[in-house]
Amino acid sequence: MSEEEDGVKKEQRKAWREGAVRDRNVILHGGRGMVLDQIWLDAGNFLVDFNYANASSVSPPVLRLAKKDSFESVVMDHLRMNGAYWGLTTLDLLGKLDAVDKEDVISWVMQCQHESGGFAGNIGHDPHILYTLSAVQVLALFEKLDMLDIDKVSNYISGLQNEDGSFSGDVWGEVDTRFSYIAVCCLSILHRxxxxxxxxxxxxxxxxxxxxGGFGCTPGGESHAGQIFCCVGALAITGALHHVDKDLLGWWLCERQVKSGGLNGRPEKLPDVCYSWWVLSSLIMIDRVHWISKEKLVKFILDCQDLENGGISDRPDDAVDVFHTYFGVAGLSLLEYPGLKAIDPAYALPIDVVNRIFFGK
Amino acid sequence: MHGRPRKPSKPEDAAASAAKAQKLRVLQSQFLHNHQNKIFTKEAVELSAKLLEINPESYTAWNYRKLAVEHYLTLSNSNPESHNSIFDEELRVAESALRQNFKSYGAWHHRKWVFSKGHSSINHELRLLDKFQKADSRNFHAWNHRRFVAALMNISEEDELKYTEDMICNNFSNYSAWHNRSVLLSNLLKKKANGFLLKVKVLPEYEFVHQALFTDPDDQSGWFYHRWLLDQTVKVDSPLLASSWPAHGSDVMLLGDSCPSSPFTNFHSDSGTFPLILYFNQAVEGVNSSTVLVNYELNTIKDLIWKPLSANKSQTAQVWVTQLNFNGVEPKAYSVEVSLGHSQGIISSSGFHYNHPSRFAFRVCVQLVEKGPAKGLGGDVILWRDENFHIYDAHSVESSSVISPDQLSIQNDHETTAFEWRTEAIAKEIDHFRELLSLINCKIGKLTLARLLMAHDTMTCQSPNKTFHLEEVLELYNDLMKLDPSHVQYYKDEHSLVLLQQVTSSKESLLRHCFHYRNLTSSHIGNPICVRLNNLLLSRVGSFDKLLWVQMLDLSHNELQSIEGLEAMQLLSCLNLSNNVLSSFTALEPLRSLKSLKVLNISHNEIGTHSIDTTRHLCSSPLSHSAGSEWNTGEIVNTDIDVKSYWEAYFILKDLNLTQLDIVGNAISGEKFKSLLIKVLPALKWLDGEQLH
Structure with missing residues (x-):
């Protein structure tokens, strides 16, 4: 190497290092100063408001999914168990889980359980594996897994495994790798x-x-970031990540970042805050998250906040909801945004909750 | 809620929404009442249809309708006509629900369920799908349903392939169609159906995807298809042995210190055992003492235990290792021959057998045991200062005996002919992309050209007229870093891998990184070569197949956040990883399989700085149910180690046999942590430059 080349390389090296340090500082300090402290408080208040605005004798006292009495809130009545998980996990990440009445929530969760061991999305609805995981996750958040008849719940889940190894969502036989993830995650939390x-x-x-390099719902199904999270998550939990081609999938996933900094779920689709979770968690599990610009993604998520009323939407200036608020906050947690608890990318629960389950006592 | 604007709702809107909500709530509670009481009257069933028309996501309502269908099927005995009218009604409800929301999982599954019940009028399905796929050509539910219908109707894969072609010609920006094409084509190629041979199909496919790529290079739809084609062109199905240690024709010196041959191929062991490493071109399973024969003195060594080097309990790995034991044998030179491929059993993860019989041989010189003070690197502290290293003299007698890295790899002559059409196809692609880049400066063009050039080099590396494009590829990645700053780290990682290929590509380039460690108290022989790859801006390491012989490695002052693959370097005894950006102990998992590692420097990294650990799930632990009996909680509880805070450090370090560790300059240091280290590493003599007592 000539001296001149050496000099050029040294300059280049210095520039790269400085760039890396700058990136880190922008992420650590938010790059937008004071406003931010206010913002995550708003997300918390938004969720807490939803909770108590609705605490009547008619509706269960858990987090609402949309504005009280709105059409959307009734349409989503059947998936309130998911809503409880999204809302409560968000509150925990924000350090505000105390804002809800733990006993009320747990009693409602337990009322959704069926004789089969599975949980329904709400009282009166049928049991389904989707809501069973959410119920278990909510109980884990509150350190209340001992409320469960563990064998009953785990028998419900193991009963849904098919001959080919796949899982059905319920007795009606819809098969999807989402259900594989749910089964594996839920049983792992229950040590079963x-x-x-x-x-x-x-x-x-x-x-x-x-x-x-990605994964679909069923053999031959197109790769989709949400589905990739499920499959990579299930492989992570079962110690089988060697089946993932990390470089091939990592490139596909990092190309989900579009110019605005947001992530889409498939090529040539619009970005959406929920993919901050699906894509990011997958990239982290395969150790390729450095392939995207974290700084730009942080900015995109923050741009999707409703600065007046709190909460986060799918894209800037759209209507906020609990689903996207959760995915935005969870995404910021994965981006090591200050002031948020860290979340586990495979179990989708705060790391302290997961460590308690696997390394505690 | 997707794509709904965030405008404050007007009072009249709110009122309308509340009225609609009230109506739906009434429907819902009536429905739940019917469901709970198993009421299947005509009115009750109609009410569920009304509910589903407004809210197709109401999964319990779909369940209810299935119960109702089963109820009516039993009533109608086995009258096929009345069965069909029941099914038709279900298809109608599902169709109108799909019109409301064509992404409704429940509605799509309901249709599938009806057909699984034996309903025969499936012909309408394709027309319906055409309609939905025209309205939204990316709807993955519709594509999944199409695959289900095509299988049920026995539509040939060739016909479906034609359908993807039509969809792509209609709009090339249809990733779903490209995806389906890759699925169909790879099935047909696997079956070798009707002339579906890769050799024949690959050129027309390249031309087809060029139309998409060259029309709008920013549209990603064709990118991944092109990359898949490239992988297909380069990939040879059956696994091959890429390199080994000891290498063919090398000498291993045991229990002695005279050294007639080259330090590149020479190894000293005081214990009488040494590792035998097989490095394949892809992950394989089934390496054992019957699929790999190790012979010396005309005898086959039986009962060798082969271990896959992988991070979890998987029995599939690219690198396999076994220990050869020459303890107690007569002191003389032995010739050892390793052969594999003579019988089936070594299988790649995609199911192909290792079917090219191959062999290599090396010499083991066993000498008399000389009891005396420990030699080499065992006793003294290693100081990784520049002044302690002297470059290997390229003109010395010693270095002339250094064999070139080419000799370290296994020759696979039988592959050259099979590569001919592949090499030609790649050469054509290179021309096309050079032409594209002469017209416009685009990211995918540069990235693809870089990949094509690397593929070309790999395929021609064993031919007499080989060419290397490494400089050009490095330049392309440098350009890409500027062109696409969001993905700068991806290009840096690729750049690092190419750079290491360049370093290990020839004897001359490798010698520039080979140093002596100056340690005057030890004999010269005990000191292996130190390969110094420091200060190279590396963000990733690779080319391990060319570095299997290295015992002392300096990777300091780079940008490494991962050491993935380092587990292959089984001979490593001294490793410097200081001044990188390693952010957790779990990132050091590859070190757990390095049983010879004695000296480790991980000072000035970022361990303990980050709240998110990107290797948390790649390392074996109870989180991934891959720790097995190694993770003995009883063992930890008995010590007073704070497991919840330090499980990663404990788990990674407890299997190492370190005598020297430098860890200063990480967020995790501190007195409490130091006392943990001393407990977990009983052989430790030096910690952060201080001698322990």
């Missing part, structure tokens, strides 16, 4: 993974792997 055929479950997920 031995109740299913893990090898077959892994093989089914691998059979849904695509030529772009």
């Amino acid at each position: 993974l031995d109740k299913i055929d893990v090898d077959k479950a892994v093989n089914y997920i691998v059979s849904c792997k695509n030529l772009d």
